[in-house]
Amino acid sequence: MPQEIWINLPVKDVEKSTAFFNEIGFQANNVGNERAKLSIGQTTILLFPDAALEKFAGARIADTSQTAEVLFSLGANSREEVDELIRKVELAGGTVFGKPSESDGWMYGAGFADLDGHRWNLLYMDESKMPKGK
Template structure:
């Protein structure tokens, strides 16, 4: 059936979004770059996140865009290899112009994470999970 899943996100300015995500450590498949879209790669499995200019995104989604300042359409969660990586990413997000809405901290005794919004208000959750401390 399915070999891969891609996440598509609308953005106001593809170049600015690409610069933001580059600053916080993401890579891109330059073969899929156009003025109205870019292909971001996440993690070892190279999960694809396509960033599309809002009008192009609306044309193929055939739906009204969510106002990310007033509501959330999705929470994108990514893993971290350590608590230090969570802290470093939070710092990079601030330096790149993003909004850390959930400061780095422990949760439920076995997770450590933070939440941030990118330049377009899409919300991301970064977690380090220590499964040895997870309640049975």
């Protein structure tokens, strides 16, 4: 049984995407020819040029201006962490599609798209306010 999963993500410009993710506080490094490794916690996301990923996948990549092919959801440690990351995203050229807001009295989150339109969700859950099961 496989022990690791690597997510392969198409990008238009590996260098610009690498810079964007580093600017917002993630760890991204160029590796090899025209690709980069993005590390978020224990998750590895490999950034590949669009054409390379189409070749590997044997299919065209999604047009992120028209569709969402995936939503990456990230846990935050506080409301302030959500606000700070969204501020960094805006400064780095990303697009905020969901301004920070509270939901259900115990969740606080926001959503953004990176330079290539891939969608990311940030969520802080205040477990002390979480509804108890019946």
